[in-house]
Amino acid sequence: MAAEKKLAGYICTGCGIGERLDAKQLQAVATREGKLPSVKQHAMLCGAEGVKLIQDDIDAGNATHIMIAACSRRSKVEAFSFPTVAMSRANLREGVIWSRPAGDEHQETTQEMADDYIRMAAAEIKFMTVPESSGEQELNKTLLVVGGGMTGMTAAVEAAKAGYPVHLVCDEPVLGGVWKDLYKRVPFRAAAFDVPNGNDVDLPQPEDPGLDDLIERVMANGRITVHLNAKITKTSGAPGRFSADLSMESGRTLTENFGAIVQATDYKPYDANQLPEFAYGTTPDVLTNFEFERLAKQANGAVIKRPSDGREVKAVAFIQCAGQRSSKAGHLPYCSGFCCTESIKQAMYFKAQNPGCDATILFDDLRTPGAAGEDFYRSGQQAMVTFTKGQASAVVADGGNLRVKFKDLILNEDTEMVCDLVVLATGQVPNTGPDPYAQLAVDEAPTEEEKAAARAALAVAPPSILNLDYRQGTDLPHLKHGFVDSHFICFPYETRRTGIYAAGPVRRPMDLKQAMDDAVGATMKAIQSLENAARGSAAHPRVGDLSYPRFRKEGCTQCKRCTVECPFGAINEDEQRYPQFNESRCRRCGTCMGACPVRVISFDNYSVDTVGQQLKAVDVPDEFSEKPRILCLACENDAYPALDMAAQSGEHITPFVRVIPVRCLGSVSLSWVTDALNSGYDGIVLMGCRRDDDYQCHFVRGSAMAAERLSKVGDTLTQLNLETERVAVHEVAITDLKRAPAILNEMAETITRIGMSPFKF
Amino acid sequence: MGELNTAMIERYRNSFLKEVEANVEEGEWVKMCMQCGVCSGSCPLGKFWEHPPQEIFMMIRAGKREAVLQSESVWMCTSCYNCIVRCPRELPITHIMHGLAHYAKRLGLVPKTNPTAKFAQMFWDNLMVKGRVNELKLGLALYFMNGFGDGIKVALKNQKLGMAMMKTGRMNPKEAFGGHAVKDLAGFHKVLKKAQELEDARIAQNGPSAGA
Numbered sequence: 001m002a003a004e005k006k007l008a009g010y011i012c013t014g015c016g017i018g019e020r021l022d023a024k025q026l027q028a029v030a031t032r033e034g035k036l037p038s039v040k041q042h043a044m045l046c047g048a049e050g051v052k053l054i055q056d057d058i059d060a061g062n063a064t065h066i067m068i069a070a071c072s073r074r075s076k077v078e079a080f081s082f083p084t085v086a087m088s089r090a091n092l093r094e095g096v097i098w099s100r101p102a103g104d105e106h107q108e109t110t111q112e113m114a115d116d117y118i119r120m121a122a123a124e125i126k127f128m129t130v131p132e133s134s135g136e137q138e139l140n141k142t143l144l145v146v147g148g149g150m151t152g153m154t155a156a157v158e159a160a161k162a163g164y165p166v167h168l169v170c171d172e173p174v175l176g177g178v179w180k181d182l183y184k185r186v187p188f189r190a191a192a193f194d195v196p197n198g199n200d201v202d203l204p205q206p207e208d209p210g211l212d213d214l215i216e217r218v219m220a221n222g223r224i225t226v227h228l229n230a231k232i233t234k235t236s237g238a239p240g241r242f243s244a245d246l247s248m249e250s251g252r253t254l255t256e257n258f259g260a261i262v263q264a265t266d267y268k269p270y271d272a273n274q275l276p277e278f279a280y281g282t283t284p285d286v287l288t289n290f291e292f293e294r295l296a297k298q299a300n301g302a303v304i305k306r307p308s309d310g311r312e313v314k315a316v317a318f319i320q321c322a323g324q325r326s327s328k329a330g331h332l333p334y335c336s337g338f339c340c341t342e343s344i345k346q347a348m349y350f351k352a353q354n355p356g357c358d359a360t361i362l363f364d365d366l367r368t369p370g371a372a373g374e375d376f377y378r379s380g381q382q383a384m385v386t387f388t389k390g391q392a393s394a395v396v397a398d399g400g401n402l403r404v405k406f407k408d409l410i411l412n413e414d415t416e417m418v419c420d421l422v423v424l425a426t427g428q429v430p431n432t433g434p435d436p437y438a439q440l441a442v443d444e445a446p447t448e449e450e451k452a453a454a455r456a457a458l459a460v461a462p463p464s465i466l467n468l469d470y471r472q473g474t475d476l477p478h479l480k481h482g483f484v485d486s487h488f489i490c491f492p493y494e495t496r497r498t499g500i501y502a503a504g505p506v507r508r509p510m511d512l513k514q515a516m517d518d519a520v521g522a523t524m525k526a527i528q529s530l531e532n533a534a535r536g537s538a539a540h541p542r543v544g545d546l547s548y549p550r551f552r553k554e555g556c557t558q559c560k561r562c563t564v565e566c567p568f569g570a571i572n573e574d575e576q577r578y579p580q581f582n583e584s585r586c587r588r589c590g591t592c593m594g595a596c597p598v599r600v601i602s603f604d605n606y607s608v609d610t611v612g613q614q615l616k617a618v619d620v621p622d623e624f625s626e627k628p629r630i631l632c633l634a635c636e637n638d639a640y641p642a643l644d645m646a647a648q649s650g651e652h653i654t655p656f657v658r659v660i661p662v663r664c665l666g667s668v669s670l671s672w673v674t675d676a677l678n679s680g681y682d683g684i685v686l687m688g689c690r691r692d693d694d695y696q697c698h699f700v701r702g703s704a705m706a707a708e709r710l711s712k713v714g715d716t717l718t719q720l721n722l723e724t725e726r727v728a729v730h731e732v733a734i735t736d737l738k739r740a741p742a743i744l745n746e747m748a749e750t751i752t753r754i755g756m757s758p759f760k761f
Numbered sequence: 762m763g764e765l766n767t768a769m770i771e772r773y774r775n776s777f778l779k780e781v782e783a784n785v786e787e788g789e790w791v792k793m794c795m796q797c798g799v800c801s802g803s804c805p806l807g808k809f810w811e812h813p814p815q816e817i818f819m820m821i822r823a824g825k826r827e828a829v830l831q832s833e834s835v836w837m838c839t840s841c842y843n844c845i846v847r848c849p850r851e852l853p854i855t856h857i858m859h860g861l862a863h864y865a866k867r868l869g870l871v872p873k874t875n876p877t878a879k880f881a882q883m884f885w886d887n888l889m890v891k892g893r894v895n896e897l898k899l900g901l902a903l904y905f906m907n908g909f910g911d912g913i914k915v916a917l918k919n920q921k922l923g924m925a926m927m928k929t930g931r932m933n934p935k936e937a938f939g940g941h942a943v944k945d946l947a948g949f950h951k952v953l954k955k956a957q958e959l960e961d962a963r964i965a966q967n968g969p970s971a972g973a
């Protein structure tokens with residue numbers, strides 16, 4: 001990095017910027033107010049010639065900090081890629097000319113908008129430095145896969161195939177996990193696309209599970225080391241330098257280093273003892289779907305007989321949703337998403353093996369997600385499996401028979417059927433460790449009732465699987481029902497512990513095929529993560545970002561807010577109880593920066609100053625100008641792109657707003673809000689992602705943390721004698737093309753209504 | 762009734778669905794119904810049916826043999842084909858309804874007073890005489906279907922229409938006496954006899970005399 005800062009500005013007059021705006025004026029603002037010693041213009045800055053203009057200055061040593069005033073920072077990223085210098089961008093195209101109507105009556109305010117964006121970008125660049133990775137990390141290509149089931153084995157095979165060595169840890173004496181008793185599997189394919197509706201067409205059939213073949217491939221693979229009967233007693237470090245203690249069957253402990261981890265511990269079968277109404281436990285002829293599969297495996301293609309008396313089964317009933325999708329105590333509140341197809345499969349092989357028998361599936365909603373989907377339902381219908389829409393209420397043993405009482409939901413009557421065997425379609429219970437935030441939930445519960453509930457959850461917490469020695473707890477954080485939290489819609493394998501990826505039913509219920517697909521995805525992400533860690537660059541969503549939080553130890557008060565609020569548990573504590581940042585565990589969201597009350601955390605290219613100086617650079621006209629100023633801090637992942645795209649599609653916004661993108665709403669420092677209010681801004685709009693259980697925040701908790709912090713802003717406003725409407729926090733999705741601009745325009749209207757801020761200097 | 766019905770009950774004791782599959786036209790489609798209810802919702806007469814098509818299919822699976830075969834519902838179908846066009850599983854619902862009605866008739870289970878069944882019989886009997894439908898006779902028979910008094914009432918009500926039809930040559934009063942026949946009446950009867958033979962052979966395959 002050059003010792004001396006050489007500032008340079010470049011203004012593009014292409015894409016209509018030159019026609020809509022007074023470029024001379026922009027140039028003057030950049031030079032005089034922005035104090036950039038060199039400012040050049042070009043008619044198409046992103047073209048080869050324009051890029052060369054910039055590159056030449058950089059190569060000649062005349063530019064180390066550049067300001068580009070052109071399109072949005074999200075456009076032309078390939079053209080404007082100058083990794084050796086610091087760069088800020090003024091958004092004149094999407095942010096100004098596309099967001100504003102043309103016409104003389106708008107010209108003045110539109111130009112003022114552009115002038116301000118130049119001032120802001122010029123202020124920002126002075127506080128940026130070129131991000132550099134710490135360079136302290138090496139490449140560790142070895143992966144740790146936890147879980148010896150089909151999911152874990154698939155992960156191991158895939159990693160090995162990609163050239164990465166794997167240690168596969170299985171806590172049982174044999175591989176296969178929860179899938180090892182599979183007799184057949186639900187087909188891995190749908191019908192061919194041209195198969196019509198019909199009653200005798202070619203539809204997918206139950207398949208061989210492929211377990212032995214997979215085990216064989218795992219065992220024969222030179223890159224895979226299998227540890228049977230092994231447990232993980234400690235995991236420490238960060239992506240690229242994890243260290244795990246494996247306690248082996250022999251009693252010996254093996255310590256190995258890993259680049260990344262895949263947790264594929266699958267699920268545990270539901271405990272059907274909670275279903276006495278279905279006579280489970282009273283007669284061996286009432287089985288769970290897992291037990292029935294074992295029975296079928298033993299029969300191995302021959303006639304299936306009753307466990308109680310060995311009599312050939314002539315009629316079997318499958319009760320769907322047994323102990324599932326119900327709010328009763330001890331039941332699973334969710335749909336396990338695999339048991340409908342599982343029952344169809346079992347009914348089908350049952351019909352094939354016991355000639356002339358009846359197989360009835362009692363369902364409320366038949367749900368067939370997965371590869372074969374609806375085709376498999378049709379396949380079952382073709383095989384003459386009887387599908388009855390009914391709600392089973394009880395199973396009664398009656399002599400040698402079982403009577404299943406149910407309500408027929410189509411014919412709307414209470415009725416019953418007689419059979420020899422009943423199979424309960426029970427669900428998946430995620431096999432995860434305890435939620436690291438369970439204790440925090442107890443501490444923070446607002447009411448006694450919620451505290452009690454949180455305490456109850458803590459009391460039944462399962463034993464740890466990973467035994468992480470993180471300050472934030474031993475295992476992957478949960479979302480709900482014990483499933484591991486991962487970004488459900490966009491980044492399903494990313495958990496809240498960077499470098500540790502969740503695959504299969506640990507993150508949501510699913511069938512075998514989906515679990516195996518999941519394993520492939522999670523493994524690829526794990527590989528990406530360890531490669532990124534070696535380069536010192538971030539994982540999703542700021543992939544490739546080399547900046548990471550630096551903190552000024554002298555100023556730190558050891559308040560620990562950063563360590564608690566970091567959604568990814570990236571910050572440990574050192575011996576003197578100072579926060580200890582882990583570069584490769586960090587996702588660069590800046591939540592710690594926003595949390596720190598003494599503002600000692602910053603990034604090379606993003607800090608309290610880079611944003612604070614921008615908002616201070618804006619020209620705030622006096623109280624009587626009728627030109628209010630609205631500050632919008634918009635999340636760069638969703639809200640900012642939404643505004644860009646809105647502009648692109650012709651939506652107009654108020655000329656009084658100045659938008660600054662932030663990494664995450666979580667990175668918003670309260671000082672920005674108070675600074676803005678003190679500098680005479682009339683309104684502040686904060687836009688972040690959705691933050692409830694169905695959150696869309698790319699940093700999981702960032703948006704929620706910000707909302708919590710900002711909930712106290714009302715007090716500040718009241719203290720300053722300002723109306724609380726002046727600060728608004730909104731959840732904005734990337735698809736809100738109409739709504740995002742409307743929110744800003746609404747704020748402008750609010751200010752017209754309540755009047756300008758009295759804090760103009 | 763009686764004999765054939767008893768034989769069928771005996772034969773398909775466990776499964777009415779199997780019985781329908783083997784004996785009812787397009788019956789092998791019934792198992793493919795996914796109970797979405799689109800047919801019942803699409804049928805213009807659906808709300809007048811005691812058991813609309815979706816329910817009929819469920820009743821078949823639930824083994825409600827008598828309720829289905831003695832129901833008035835299967836006779837409600839007017840062959841508008843709305844349901845067939847809309848069924849996501851593409852069941853030939855119209856045909857199945859007629860198939861069920863036909864099977865019920867064979868077994869002698871049709872409700873005595875069902876007007877559609879009665880009309881169908883009248884139509885058939887009328888047709889068989891001359892190889893073509895004598896509209897005048899059929900119309901009159903229909904009027905008097907529910908007795909003499911009723912018939913006079915209906916006839917009077919439709920008097921104007923009848924006169925108009927006669928005036929425009931749409932109805933010939935002479936047809937009341939004998940009426941004219943198709944060109945080759947003997948040939949027509951021969952065709953129907955052959956058809957009956959073929960149908961009997963098909964039924965015999967599944968009939969009570971066929972092996973179980």
Ligand code: SF4
Nearest residue numbers: 566586587589590592
């Ligand atoms: S809060 Fe965000 S930026 Fe800060 S350490 Fe955690 S992941 Fe990194």
Ligand code: SF4
Nearest residue numbers: 556557559560562596
């Ligand atoms: S939030 Fe700031 S003051 Fe508090 S521990 Fe972290 S770095 Fe130190």
Ligand code: SF4
Nearest residue numbers: 794795797798800848
């Ligand atoms: S529309 Fe078709 S699938 Fe749906 S209920 Fe009717 S017959 Fe069954």
Ligand code: SF4
Nearest residue numbers: 804838839841842844
């Ligand atoms: S064809 Fe028959 S059953 Fe189908 S909609 Fe028309 S009248 Fe109803």
